[in-house]
Amino acid sequence: MKxxxxxxxINTAVFGIAAMQLVALFDVQHQLISxxxxxxxxxLVSAIGLIALWIGYRKFxxxxxxxxxxxxxxxxxxxxLNTHGLVLVTDSNGIITHANENFLKTTGxxxxxxxxQHVDMLYYVQDIQQRMELKATVDAGGCWQGExxxxxxxxxxxxxxxxxxxxxxxxxxxxxxxxxxxxITEIKNMRVxxxxxxTLNYLVDEVFIFELDTLRLKYANxxxxxxxxxxxxxxxxxxxxDVHPIYATECFEHALDTLRSAKNNVVNxxxxxxxxxxxxxxxxxxxxxxxNDVLASFHDVSERVEAEKQRGEFxxxxxxxxxxxxxxxxxxxxxxxxxxxxxxxxxxxxxxxxAHRNSDRLINIINDLLDIExxxxxxxxxxxxxxxxxxxxxxxxxxxxxxxxxxxxxxxxDENLKGMVFIDFDRSLQVMNxxxxxxxxxxxxxxxxxxxxxxxxxxxxxxVADSGPGIPADMIGKIFDKFAQVERHKDGPVRSxxxxxxIVKAIAEEQGGxxxxxxxxxxxxxxxxxxxxxxxxxxxxxxxxLEQAS
Amino acid sequence: MIKILHVEDDQDIRxxxxxxxxxxxxxxxxxxxxxxxxxxxxxxLVPDLFLLDVMMPGMSGPELLAELRSRPHLRQVPAVFMTxxxxxxxxxxxxxxxxxxxxxxxxxxxxxxxxxxxxxxKGRSLKEQGKKSAS
Numbered sequence: 104m105k106x107x108x109x110x111x112x113i114n115t116a117v118f119g120i121a122a123m124q125l126v127a128l129f130d131v132q133h134q135l136i137s138x139x140x141x142x143x144x145x146x147l148v149s150a151i152g153l154i155a156l157w158i159g160y161r162k163f164x165x166x167x168x169x170x171x172x173x174x175x176x177x178x179x180x181x182x183x184l185n186t187h188g189l190v191l192v193t194d195s196n197g198i199i200t201h202a203n204e205n206f207l208k209t210t211g212x213x214x215x216x217x218x219x220q221h222v223d224m225l226y227y228v229q230d231i232q233q234r235m236e237l238k239a240t241v242d243a244g245g246c247w248q249g250e251x252x253x254x255x256x257x258x259x260x261x262x263x264x265x266x267x268x269x270x271x272x273x274x275x276x277x278x279x280x281x282x283x284x285x286x287i288t289e290i291k292n293m294r295v296x297x298x299x300x301x302t303l304n305y306l307v308d309e310v311f312i313f314e315l316d317t318l319r320l321k322y323a324n325x326x327x328x329x330x331x332x333x334x335x336x337x338x339x340x341x342x343x344x345d346v347h348p349i350y351a352t353e354c355f356e357h358a359l360d361t362l363r364s365a366k367n368n369v370v371n372x373x374x375x376x377x378x379x380x381x382x383x384x385x386x387x388x389x390x391x392x393x394x395n396d397v398l399a400s401f402h403d404v405s406e407r408v409e410a411e412k413q414r415g416e417f418x419x420x421x422x423x424x425x426x427x428x429x430x431x432x433x434x435x436x437x438x439x440x441x442x443x444x445x446x447x448x449x450x451x452x453x454x455x456x457x458a459h460r461n462s463d464r465l466i467n468i469i470n471d472l473l474d475i476e477x478x479x480x481x482x483x484x485x486x487x488x489x490x491x492x493x494x495x496x497x498x499x500x501x502x503x504x505x506x507x508x509x510x511x512x513x514x515x516x517d518e519n520l521k522g523m524v525f526i527d528f529d530r531s532l533q534v535m536n537x538x539x540x541x542x543x544x545x546x547x548x549x550x551x552x553x554x555x556x557x558x559x560x561x562x563x564x565x566x567v568a569d570s571g572p573g574i575p576a577d578m579i580g581k582i583f584d585k586f587a588q589v590e591r592h593k594d595g596p597v598r599s600x601x602x603x604x605x606i607v608k609a610i611a612e613e614q615g616g617x618x619x620x621x622x623x624x625x626x627x628x629x630x631x632x633x634x635x636x637x638x639x640x641x642x643x644x645x646x647x648x649l650e651q652a653s
Numbered sequence: 654m655i656k657i658l659h660v661e662d663d664q665d666i667r668x669x670x671x672x673x674x675x676x677x678x679x680x681x682x683x684x685x686x687x688x689x690x691x692x693x694x695x696x697x698l699v700p701d702l703f704l705l706d707v708m709m710p711g712m713s714g715p716e717l718l719a720e721l722r723s724r725p726h727l728r729q730v731p732a733v734f735m736t737x738x739x740x741x742x743x744x745x746x747x748x749x750x751x752x753x754x755x756x757x758x759x760x761x762x763x764x765x766x767x768x769x770x771x772x773x774x775k776g777r778s779l780k781e782q783g784k785k786s787a788s
Contacts, residue, residue: 419738419740422737423708423737423738425737426737426758426759427663427666427737427758428665429758429759430663430665430666430669430737430758430759430760431663431665431666431668431669432759433759433762434666434669434670434672434673434759434760434762435669435762437761437762437763438669438672438673438762438763441676441762441763443672443675443676443762462759466759473740477740484741484742486741
């Protein structure tokens with residue numbers, strides 16, 4: 104500005120001198136200017152000079168005024184830009200060299216947090232591609248406009264409308280970029296909210312939003328309106344209790360109390376209304392206004408419930424229908440083997456024993472199918488109590504001795520494990536029976552199944568190790584899945600349903616334990632199952648009698 | 654001699670049960686095919702133990718037991734269900750309905766007589782204890 108003023112002044116002076124030189128040039132007879140140093144017509148020359156100076160001054164003054172006005176306008180524009188926009192300047196390497204106050208205030212960063220940092224720090228990894236695209240545009244001298252999101256200091260997202268232009272150095276060379284952003288987070292969120300509500304409205308599920316404290320209904324989607332004849336969900340007097348009696352039940356209140364207690368932000372439950380079953384999901388919504396709203400969705404699961412019921416009944420009936428004839432089959436063979444019909448020829452006895460053994464197998468398969476059905480339906484019941492771990496192992500080994508003898512396999516047991524566990528004894532015995540019978544089946548004749556273990560702070564970890572063919576690596580991860588079968592040796596003596604280990608896992612986990620396996624091909628497998636130790640919290644006044652432990 | 658009333662609609666199971674219980678010379682077995690037949694048979698009969706099937710056409714085992722219990726002279730006769738419905742909750746329900754025990758089908762024919770005798774004995778001693786405390 105100052106430079107411009109001085110230049111104008113010099114211009115004015117030069118103009119005045121030039122005017123005087125022009126007069127002298129045309130004054131060939133020295134009528135106006137004499138060469139003896141005396142100004143003949145000095146007043147005239149002076150007047151011309153003064154006029155020239157005045158014209159120059161006027162031009163100078165006008166120029167100064169224009170510059171001042173332009174300067175003021177630029178200053179105001181800059182102020183407006185800085186007040187409204189979030190300005191960021193980067194150098195040619197993408198290093199941030201300037202951020203305006205508004206940028207710092209909106210994003211929460213301190214000046215030192217971002218200056219001399221690469222601009223990528225503001226972007227989400229998944230948005231780097233977009234940043235590269237806009238950089239290419241700016242590097243090519245163009246201007247990029249669009250919506251971008253950046254990461255605020257607190258980790259939240261700031262959606263911005265961005266205009267980014269190339270920057271220039273004082274030599275006019277392109278250098279880095281200048282970006283101006285406006286915060287559109289609220290608009291963006293509003294758009295998202297609109298989309299969410301649009302989607303909710305199309306859902307088949309019934310969806311409500313209501314105030315947690317007053318149960319005042321704030322929103323119901325089309326499905327909910329249609330199901331409950333709601334015409335105007337914004338009616339401030341409509342309470343969830345008015346929508347359906349189910350929302351006034353103790354069960355629903357209990358779910359709301361869980362939300363109120365802030366123990367959980369989400370509560371899932373199943374409710375029955377108008378003869379249909381619904382999977383309800385109640386979610387606490389974060390509200391800036393401080394009021395707690397609940398988003399409740401009701402998914403009709405009647406068909407699933409009915410299918411489960413029918414499947415359960417089918418399994419139950421089928422198992423009953425299978426068990427009844429097995430009573431006669433097994434009973435008849437058992438009586439023959441017991442000599443009810445007189446002494447048996449050894450060959451007849453051998454054949455009868457095969458049939459008798461396989462009738463046992465069939466019964467075990469039926470039992471496994473029933474158990475897996477109960478597990479799938481979440482209906483396997485547990486009756487946990489305090490028991491001595493050695494009592495469990497004694498009974499399991501005893502129950503499997505005859506079975507293992509059939510495979511010429513012995514069971515070796517570590518007798519030192521002693522201590523109290525909190526388990527369902529029968530189910531735990533089922534776990535051990537499964538592991539021991541598997542280990543016997545897979546061990547080579549003359550081999551031994553080793554039952555050991557260790558005591559940890561929380562549990563007894565029981566190991567059942569065989570010296571069988573081992574489990575291939577690709578089967579290890581699936582071995583506890585339903586119907587998982589390890590490919591057997593061609594001379595494998597016994598087949599199985601592939602349900603046993605799935606049942607073992609379900610029972611172990613349901614009791615608060617775990618089950619795992621390590622295996623080496625050709626060396627054998629070791630299954631480890633943990634049974635939780637008895638804790639003080641397990642003993643209620645009713646369970647205080649530990650006599651059952653022995 | 655222990656008198657057992659067995660009610661079972663399946664003829665094969667009836668026969669297997671008869672052969673199994675015949676292993677004990679101390680058991681006298683009376684068998685009925687239906688619940689209605691059992692109700693008729695017990696009009697003038699007080700057995701030492703009821704051995705009842707659960708799922709039968711017409712009146713089921715538990716319904717039959719309720720009917721038998723409604724007759725004063727049969728009120729204290731112990732009952733045992735023989736059933737293939739041996740889920741834990743089912744067994745619990747049978748016990749709550751007044752059964753002394755539940756024998757799961759398929760049962761071991763060799764030990765059935767022994768088990769049934771033990772239950773009948775238990776029933777007898779409970780009955781005697783009841784009489785003593787009443788007097």
